[in-house]
Amino acid sequence: MQLDDWVSRIADEVIAEAQRLGSPVVCASGLSPSGPIHLGNLREVMTPHLVADEVRRRGIAADHLISWDDYDRFRRVPAGLDGVDESWAEHIGKPLTSVPPPHGSPHRSWAAHFRAQCEESLNELGIDYRSISQTEQYTSGAYTEQILFAMEHRAQIDKVLDQYRTLDAAAAAGAKPGNGGTPGKGGKPAPKLSEDEAAAAAAAAEGSGAAAEDDGSADGGYYPYKPYCTVCGRDTTTVTGYDDATTELSYSCACGHSETVLLKDFRHGKLVWKVDWPMRWAYEKVIFEPSGVDHQSPGSSFEVGKDLAPLFGWQRPIGPMYAFVGIKGMAKMSSSRGRVPVPADALQIMEPALVRWLYARRRPNQSFDIAFDAEIQRLYDEWDALQRRVSEGAAGPAEYAAQVRASSVADRSLPVTPHPISYRTLASIVDITTGDEDQLLRIVGQLDPKDPVSSVDELRPRLDCVEHWVATRMAAEDRTVVRTGPATELLAAATDEQRESLRMLLDGNGSELSAVEDGWTLEGLTHQVYGVPKVQRGFAADQIVKGDKELSAAQRTFFVLLYRLLIDKDTGPRLPTLLLAIGPERVRALLTP
Structure with a gap:
C-alpha cells in the first residue's frame, strides 16, 4: 500500500x-x-x-x-x-x-x-x-x-x-x-x-562552512580552482596564471611559497564551492x-x-x-561553534523510531525544536498515542505514514521495545527506585496484572533511554525523595476532614472504598486516589463528574496533602505511580494519621 x-x-x-x-x-x-x-x-x-x-x-x-x-x-x-x-x-x-x-x-x-x-x-x-x-x-x-x-x-x-x-x-x-x-x-x-x-x-x-566559501573571483582574474599549498598545506593561495593548452597553473601562497604545476596531474586543490x-x-x-x-x-x-x-x-x-531544527532553550546550532547536541545525544534518551518520527512527521519547510528536558515525556505520550491509533486503525493517512516511516525502512523493521511503558511513568519509577532493577521490576509488574512484565529486558531500549535521561537531564527540582519517616507535625496539624480522607484512602473507612492493598495496581490505586474526594462529597468513587469546581478544588487539596506527607513537595510524579513505587507498608507508615 x-x-x-x-x-x-x-x-x-x-x-x-x-x-x-x-x-x-x-x-x-x-x-x-x-x-x-x-x-x-x-x-x-x-x-x-x-x-x-x-x-x-x-x-x-x-x-x-x-x-x-x-x-x-x-x-x-x-x-x-x-x-x-x-x-x-x-x-x-x-x-x-x-x-x-x-x-x-x-x-x-x-x-x-x-x-x-x-x-x-x-x-x-x-x-x-x-x-x-x-x-x-x-x-x-x-x-x-x-x-x-x-x-x-x-x-x-x-x-x-x-x-x-x-x-x-x-x-x-x-x-x-x-x-x-x-x-x-x-x-x-x-x-x-x-x-x-x-x-x-x-x-x-x-x-555555515561550505556555504560561505568564495566563488573564485580575485583581482588577478577569475579561476574556479583553489590549490592547497604543497608546502604549508593551506588554501591561503592565489592562482596567478593558467595555460589552457598545457594545463600549467601557477600560484603563490601567503606562506611565501610559489610554484607552477601541471593541473592535469596536480592533486592538491579543489573547485570553489x-x-x-x-x-x-x-x-x-x-x-x-x-x-x-x-x-x-x-x-x-x-x-x-x-x-x-x-x-x-x-x-x-x-x-x-x-x-532549521533547533533545541528547546538553545540558540541556533553551528558545528563550527563546538558543543551542540548530536544524534548520539538524542539516541541516548530517545528510541531510534522516535528520533525518525520527529523528522518524518513534518514537511521539510517546517521548523521544529527537539526537547531534552521534561518535555520529552509529553513527546513520548504523543508517540504512544499514535501507536495505539495505528493499531486500532484510527490513524489518519499522514499519521499512519509517519509512524510506518519512523518504525521501519523498506526492507526491515527497526528494533522496538517489546513491552512499552509510558516514558513519564518509567521516569518516575527509575527516579524513585534510583535504578534498582529488582524494585523497578516489582513496581512495573504491578502496573497491569493482566499483562505483567516478567523481565526488565522487555522494557529495553526505552528503559535505557529513561535511565539516561533521569541520570543526566532530569531537573534537580523534579527529583523525588520519599520521606524516611512520618511527617508528625503535618499529621498532627491535619483537619478532621483531612484525617478522614487519609483513613478512607488506607482502609475505606466504612465507605464503598476498600483497603488500599486490595487494589494495588495502577488502575486500582487510580480509582482509590481519585475516589476519596468524590466519596467525601457524596459521589460514587467511579462516577464521572464534570464541571464541579468544589470537587476539583477538593481533589487538588487532597493531592497536595499526599505529596507533602510522602515527598515533602506540593507536586510530584502521578500519585498512583508514586504509591506503587513506595509500596503498601511504607505508604501506611507515612500516611496513618
Whole structure:
C-alpha cells in the first residue's frame, strides 16, 4: 500500500524526473565534518533518506549517497570541545582530513573523528547510504576532467556568477527578513522567506562552512580552482596564471611559497564551492538533494547552481528548502561553534523510531525544536498515542505514514521495545527506585496484572533511554525523595476532614472504598486516589463528574496533602505511580494519621 504524506508526494516527483531523464534515482546529502554533526544537520540526511526509502518501498532502485565534504578547509577552532585547544588554530586553512583529531580520539583526522561519530548514529537510525569522501575524490584524480573543463570555461562561469555577485553582497550584508525568494524547480519562483527563515539564513551565512566559501573571483582574474599549498598545506593561495593548452597553473601562497604545476596531474586543490556543487550534481547524476535556508538565500550556491549545472551536462536537482531544527532553550546550532547536541545525544534518551518520527512527521519547510528536558515525556505520550491509533486503525493517512516511516525502512523493521511503558511513568519509577532493577521490576509488574512484565529486558531500549535521561537531564527540582519517616507535625496539624480522607484512602473507612492493598495496581490505586474526594462529597468513587469546581478544588487539596506527607513537595510524579513505587507498608507508615 502506498503511503500518503509529503514524502510520497516528493517521491512521485523524483520518480517522474528520473524517468524523464532516463536516469536512476539518486538522492544526495552533503555533510561537512568540520565539527560535531548536530541534529540540525541530521535533516540534511533524513529528508533524502525518507524519499529514497519510499522509492524503494515501491520496488524501484534508489541510491542515497552522502557526500562527506572532508576536503573543505578548516575554518575555525570550535569552542568547548573536549580534547581541543587553541593550538588547533595553526591548522586553519588546511583540508579537514589534514587536521589532527581531538586528543584521545582513535581516528586519524579531524574529519574522520566527526564522521565516525555521525555514522554510528546513522546506522542506529536505520539509514542506508553510499559514502563518498571528497578528499578521496579530489586526491585520486576522479574529478580531474571536471576541473580542467571548469578552468577552460572559466570566463563563461565567471559571467554566470557575475549576475549574482550583487545579490551575494546583499546577502552577506544581511538581507531584510521576508525579502525575495529563491527559484524552485524549472526556474519558478519559490515562496518568499518568512521572517524566521530570513533571520536564520542571515545567522547561517556567518557559520555555515561550505556555504560561505568564495566563488573564485580575485583581482588577478577569475579561476574556479583553489590549490592547497604543497608546502604549508593551506588554501591561503592565489592562482596567478593558467595555460589552457598545457594545463600549467601557477600560484603563490601567503606562506611565501610559489610554484607552477601541471593541473592535469596536480592533486592538491579543489573547485570553489559554487562550482564544485553543480559539478558533483552532474558527476553523480543527482535527481534529489534538499538544502538549508543558508544555501538557498538570494545569490547563494543553490541558486547559482541552476545556471552552472547545465555547463557540466546536468541540471539542478529537485531540492526543496528545509527549515532549521533547533533545541528547546538553545540558540541556533553551528558545528563550527563546538558543543551542540548530536544524534548520539538524542539516541541516548530517545528510541531510534522516535528520533525518525520527529523528522518524518513534518514537511521539510517546517521548523521544529527537539526537547531534552521534561518535555520529552509529553513527546513520548504523543508517540504512544499514535501507536495505539495505528493499531486500532484510527490513524489518519499522514499519521499512519509517519509512524510506518519512523518504525521501519523498506526492507526491515527497526528494533522496538517489546513491552512499552509510558516514558513519564518509567521516569518516575527509575527516579524513585534510583535504578534498582529488582524494585523497578516489582513496581512495573504491578502496573497491569493482566499483562505483567516478567523481565526488565522487555522494557529495553526505552528503559535505557529513561535511565539516561533521569541520570543526566532530569531537573534537580523534579527529583523525588520519599520521606524516611512520618511527617508528625503535618499529621498532627491535619483537619478532621483531612484525617478522614487519609483513613478512607488506607482502609475505606466504612465507605464503598476498600483497603488500599486490595487494589494495588495502577488502575486500582487510580480509582482509590481519585475516589476519596468524590466519596467525601457524596459521589460514587467511579462516577464521572464534570464541571464541579468544589470537587476539583477538593481533589487538588487532597493531592497536595499526599505529596507533602510522602515527598515533602506540593507536586510530584502521578500519585498512583508514586504509591506503587513506595509500596503498601511504607505508604501506611507515612500516611496513618
